[in-house]
Every structure is written in structure tokens, then in C-alpha cells.
Amino acid sequence: MLTQAENNRMARVGPGTPGGELMRRYWQPVAASSWLRNNPVQPVRILGEDLVLYRDKSGTLGLLQQRCPHRGVDLRFGIPTEEGLRCMYHGWHFDSTGRCLDQPLEPTDSSFKDKTKAKAYPVEDLGGLVWAYLGPSPSPLLPRWDLFVWPNAFRHIGGVVLDANWLQCMENSVDTAHVEYLHGHLWNYVAFDRGSGTGDPRSDQVLHKNIDAFTRRHVRLAWDRIEHGLSKRRLREGDDPDNAAGWTHGNPIIFPYMIRVGGPVRNEFQMRIPIDDTHTWHLDYIVFAPGHDVPLPQQPEIPYFNAPLFNEAGDPILDYIVAQDFAAWWAQLPIADRTAEQLGTSDEGIILFRKMLSEQIKIAEDGGDPINTFRDPAINQSIEAPDTVRLGLLQVGAEELSPTQQDAIYTRDHQIDRYSPVIDQVLEIYRLLDERTRS
Numbered sequence: 001m002l003t004q005a006e007n008n009r010m011a012r013v014g015p016g017t018p019g020g021e022l023m024r025r026y027w028q029p030v031a032a033s034s035w036l037r038n039n040p041v042q043p044v045r046i047l048g049e050d051l052v053l054y055r056d057k058s059g060t061l062g063l064l065q066q067r068c069p070h071r072g073v074d075l076r077f078g079i080p081t082e083e084g085l086r087c088m089y090h091g092w093h094f095d096s097t098g099r100c101l102d103q104p105l106e107p108t109d110s111s112f113k114d115k116t117k118a119k120a121y122p123v124e125d126l127g128g129l130v131w132a133y134l135g136p137s138p139s140p141l142l143p144r145w146d147l148f149v150w151p152n153a154f155r156h157i158g159g160v161v162l163d164a165n166w167l168q169c170m171e172n173s174v175d176t177a178h179v180e181y182l183h184g185h186l187w188n189y190v191a192f193d194r195g196s197g198t199g200d201p202r203s204d205q206v207l208h209k210n211i212d213a214f215t216r217r218h219v220r221l222a223w224d225r226i227e228h229g230l231s232k233r234r235l236r237e238g239d240d241p242d243n244a245a246g247w248t249h250g251n252p253i254i255f256p257y258m259i260r261v262g263g264p265v266r267n268e269f270q271m272r273i274p275i276d277d278t279h280t281w282h283l284d285y286i287v288f289a290p291g292h293d294v295p296l297p298q299q300p301e302i303p304y305f306n307a308p309l310f311n312e313a314g315d316p317i318l319d320y321i322v323a324q325d326f327a328a329w330w331a332q333l334p335i336a337d338r339t340a341e342q343l344g345t346s347d348e349g350i351i352l353f354r355k356m357l358s359e360q361i362k363i364a365e366d367g368g369d370p371i372n373t374f375r376d377p378a379i380n381q382s383i384e385a386p387d388t389v390r391l392g393l394l395q396v397g398a399e400e401l402s403p404t405q406q407d408a409i410y411t412r413d414h415q416i417d418r419y420s421p422v423i424d425q426v427l428e429i430y431r432l433l434d435e436r437t438r439s
Contacts (some may be wrong), residue, residue: 002338002354010357011167011335013274018387019357022364023047024135025373026256028140029273029283030063030123031130032304034159042083043076047134048276053123057082062096063132065119069100094118103263110284128157128302133213141374145254146384147269147287154429157304158416162358164329166257166274167357169282173259173270174349176232182324184215190261190318203413204216206406210414220247223349228372228385229255230356232349252385255356255371260385265290265404266411270322278334279402284322284416288426290433297425307419320414404434425436 002010012018030044031053040055043066050066052075060083068075068087078085084095088101092113093102098120100113122133127148133139147153161167172178188211191197197204220235231250241247253259257272266288273281284307290296309326310316317323343350360370374380401409408430411417417426 001281001341001343004339007335007338009361010354011079011165011338013166014277018361018365020047020362021135022273022357022370023256024133025140025364025370026135027124027131027133027140029129029271029281030132032159032302033125033128033130034208034301034304036130037300037301041079043074043277044132045279046132049134049272051121051132052076052078052085053130053132054078054080054085056080056084056096060084060096061123061125061130062094063095063121063123065099068092069116070116070196092116094120096120096123101166113257128155128304129283129285140369141377141380143259143372143374144380144382145260145269146382147260147267147285149382150287150289152289152292152296154288154299154425155302156286156417156420156422156426157302158286158419159304160282160307160309160326161275161283162280162309162326162330163278163334164280164332165278165335166272168332169280169325169329170257171350171353172329173253173272174223174230174232174353175347176221176223176234177346179214179234180216180218182328183321184211184333186324187211187214190363195319198413200413203409204399206265206401206409207414210410218346221346222247222250222347223352224250225352225356226250226252226386228383229253230349230352231386253353254385255360265407265430266415266417281327282326286417288429290429291436293436294429294432296429297422303421305420307416320416320418322416402434402437404430404437410433 009018013021013023024047028046030032030046031042035042036055044051044053051063052066053063055061057080062084064075064085066074067212070087070090070092073087073089075085075087077088079088083101084093086093091104092100095101098118100116103113106112122139124131124142126142131142155403170193191207216236216238218234222233224231230253233247233248233250235241235244239247251259261270266286269285271283271285275281308317316327318327363370408427412423412427417423
């Protein structure tokens with residue numbers, strides 16, 4: 001249980017708040033790169049600030065305050081130029097640093113433009129996402145976490161905006177034991193007690209086996225501090241503690257807002273990006289790396305897709321893993337009331353994460369670099385979170401299905417990937433992998 005002041009200190013992210021000032025020490029995704037293809041000027045909201053992202057005609061990215069310093073017109077209607085963005089109202093012209101280049105309606109000998117500046121933030125493109133840094137100078141390096149830079153990989157990005165504070169979304173990542181009920185018993189109820197499965201016997205067979213695994217009771221839970229955050233480990237009924245991957249290796253929580261899961265073919269970062277105090281942009285950054293001998297489709301652009309939260313009847317979608325998480329997050333109210341919670345022994349990970357968050361807030365307040373601040377380019381080539389579970393392919397035991405085929409079915413029907421515009425290409429990767437494996 002926290003006091004209201006403690007809850008506010010960690011959860012709120014606006015300018016000047018303790019939590020918000022910490023989050024400004026980190027690069028934040030603000031858009032998918034693909035969004036700028038058809039419209040190179042996009043409004044974005046991040047950490048409680050309304051801004052305008054643009055790509056000028058020379059290819060340079062910029063991120064400016066939402067409203068023109070002249071008369072307050074929304075710069076989302078700005079005109080990209082070779083050097084920056086021009087306000088559509090009176091033509092004031094700004095570059096990516098916020099410097100005013102031109103005020104065409106002022107006298108030609110006026111120095112007024114030299115006294116005018118728009119708020120601007122550094123912005124970079126990496127891995128199909130546009131990232132911004134809203135913190136103090138000098139900005140750290142944009143971290144090149146491994147999945148963003150892996151060669152020989154195929155990617156897509158699924159996202160959803162949730163009416164929930166980022167912290168309750170991220171606390172889910174260290175709440176190991178919720179898997180039994182949210183992804184086990186609830187899923188079984190939704191799919192087979194309340195519904196009739198998918199209608200595909202092979203898909204239902206794969207799902208049954210996974211639900212059986214999810215509902216196995218956790219007999220031991222552990223959380224370890226690691227270089228980049230926390231690692232969570234689990235031992236379930238029937239597991240050999242010397243060989244169970246979930247116990248001998250952990251899933252890393254990459255502070256402050258990412259978790260790395262998956263493998264060996266489908267890997268992902270789950271990211272909880274604070275839009276403001278009561279809204280979070282959740283991203284599933286999904287990477288398929290089947291090996292050098294499997295040809296991958298050409299990918300000139302990494303596609304982004306939105307995942308729906310509700311079905312046509314207005315009911316929450318609950319028949320795949322992260323959809324169940326989504327519902328649990330927004331069902332805690334826009335900002336979880338931690339003054340009324342009653343934590344148990346299975347909540348040790350949540351307590352540890354809050355302790356780490358509090359420690360890093362204090363470091364930022366004291367002017368230091370919090371964890372996962374990178375300033376050495378030699379380190380920032382491809383950063384892999386250690387101690388990552390590399391789960392094997394599913395093995396249901398179906399007479400005609402190989403583990404690769406089962407993994408493909410699970411990805412197609414029971415992951416957020418099912419909404420992707422390139423799901424057919426993903427399934428073709430699995431088909432080719434299965435062909436190679438059988439030969």
C-alpha cells in the first residue's frame with residue numbers, strides 16, 4: 001500500500017513531476033516511421049506534452065511544440081520545406097532545433113526572427129519507430145537494443161492506446177503469477193466455457209495445450225536485479241528446477257518500460273509508453289529470425305498495425321494474451337489506486353520494481369544518469385538483455401503437426417499478430433522454416 005503522494009510521485013509523468021522528470025531521461029517512441037510516408041507532419045502527445053513531428057523534404061526529422069510561437073496556430077498544419085517546417089498561417093519557418101529561419105511578412109531587414117525560437121526536441125529513427133528525447137542536455141545515445149537492430153530478421157509492430165497509466169501496465173511485467181488466472185483460467189473460460197473455441201480443431205488443440213501450461217501452478221517465484229533492470233523467474237508444478245528454462249533463465253524487464261519475451265523464432269519487446277497520466281501507448285515490437293538458411297520477404301518499411309480493444313458488440317476482446325493484459329490494465333481505473341491495494345507474497349516483483357523506480361527518480365533528481373543511460377558508442381552497437389529465456393517451439397503432440405506448424409498456428413490465431421497486414425508473409429516464413437526442418 002502506498003500513500004497518495006507516493007503514488008503520484010511514481011505514476012504521474014507531466015513536466016515537473018518526479019516520475020515525469022525521470023521518464024524524460026529516456027528516449028521515447030512517439031510514432032511509427034511508416035506514419036510519415038503519406039503525411040510527413042503528425043501531431044503526437046508524449047509525457048503530457050502536445051508536439052508536432054515532421055520530416056522535411058531533405059529527410060530530416062523534427063519535433064516542435066504544438067503551437068506556433070507567433071499566434072498559436074497548430075503546427076500540425078505546417079508545410080514541410082527543404083530545411084524544416086513553415087507555419088501555414090503567416091509563414092514563420094522553423095528548423096529541427098527550433099530556430100526561426102524566416103518571417104516572410106516582417107521587414108527584410110528585421111532581426112525579429114533571431115529573437116524567436118520554438119521548443120524543439122531531439123528525434124531519431126530506429127527500427128521502424130521514431131524516438132524523441134525530452135530531457136536535459138546533453139542527450140544520451142538512443143539505445144540500440146538487440147531486436148531493433150538484428151540483421152536477417154522480419155518485423156512488424158502492433159500497438160494500442162489504453163486508458164490507463166503506464167505504471168500499472170508495466171507492473172504487469174513483474175507480476176509473474178497472474179499468468180495462471182488471466183492467461184489460463186480466464187482464457188479457458190472465454191474460449192471453451194463461454195465460447196466454442198476458434199472453430200478450427202487444430203487451432204483449438206494448440207490452444208488447449210497452451211492453456212494447460214498456463215494454468216499449471218507456480219510453486220516458486222524469484223526476481224533478480226540485473227544490469228538493465230530485473231529478471232523474473234518461475235518454477236511450475238512438474239518442472240525440473242535444474243532444467244526448466246523459466247527457472248534457470250529469466251525474462252528481463254528492461255527499465256523503465258520494456259520487457260523482452262519470445263524465441264527462438266518469434267521474439268518481441270513489449271513496451272508501455274506514457275502518453276500522459278491516464279493514457280499509455282502499448283507496443284508489441286515483433287521480430288522473426290528463423291535463421292540464415294530461411295529466405296525472408298523484402299521489407300522496405302516495417303508495418304505498424306492497430307489492435308482493436310473491443311469487438312463489434314462492444315465487448316472487450318479477451319481471446320489472446322496481450323488483449324487479456326490490456327483489459328486488466330484499464331480495468332484498474334485510469335490511475336490505479338495504490339492506497340487501497342493489499343499486496344501478497346506473490347507481489348514481491350511489484351515491490352522491487354517500485355523500489356527501483358523510486359531509486360531512479362532520486363538519481364534523476366540529484367542530476368545523475370539513471371540506469372540504461374548510454375553515452376559510449378562502443379557499447380551501443382547491439383545491446384542484449386542478459387538471462388533471456390529462449391523458449392522452444394510448441395510441441396502439442398498432434399499427429400500431423402510439427403512444432404513449427406503449431407507455432408505458426410498459435411501466432412496466427414492467438415497472438416496480436418493476427419491483426420497484422422503482413423500475417424501471410426509471417427506464415428510463409430514459418431512454412432519455409434518447417435520445410436527446412438523436415439528436409
